[in-house]
Amino acid sequence: MELNLPELPFPLTAHGPDGHWAYADGVLTGRAGARQDRFVPPTGDALAPASDAPRLLGAPEGDFRFSARVTVGFAAAFDAGVLYVHVGDREWAKLCYERSPDEPTICTVVTRGYSDDANSAVVPGNSVWLRISRTGSAFAFHASTDGETWTFVRVFSLGDGDAPLVGFLAQSPTGEGLDVSYDHIEFHQGWPKDLRDGS
Secondary structure: OEEOOOOOOOOEEEEOOOOOOEEEOOEEEEEEEOOEOOOOOOOOOOOOOOOOOOEEEEOOOOOEEEEEEEEEOOOOOOOEEEEEEEEEOOEEEEEEEEEOOOOEEEEEEEEEOEEOOEEEEEOOOOEEEEEEEEEOOEEEEEEEOOOOOOEEEEEEEOOOOOOOEEEEEEEEOOOOEEEEEEEEEEEEEOOOOOOOOOO
């Protein structure tokens, strides 16, 4: 399955389980099925297969800032709407708006063989803006409550600078599934001038 969104200069292709992805009137919708996730437990076997969740990904060129408002139909612990970056089978990262486990929270996961897992701020409600930025092999995660002022969450590196895949993911690791929507989708060339000044 392939989708072309007018906000993005690259096509998106579905990966993993069926996410029932659809786009209309500026809103992308998707659905995670029961107990679908994308995670490699750090306490587990590195050779075991990674769990899987619906992803819709494309390949931007150069340095960029990619953002969207994420609205999540929270029901179970760790339900999340996610912006996702992928550079290899065991090298990828998630910026999540997640019920973790009882409150909506900005969470991040960076996987280099194994996944790590870190909580950031609690953001009440069911919507928040998320942003992934890239320069070379470096990526930055930001979140915002209004889509204008951005709070720094994390910076890290992945891969060797080859073109990553970026896009959307939905997960429901402990639940029976959930619906996620993404709007105010934006894509801009270039890395932020300052990761911590709100821009």
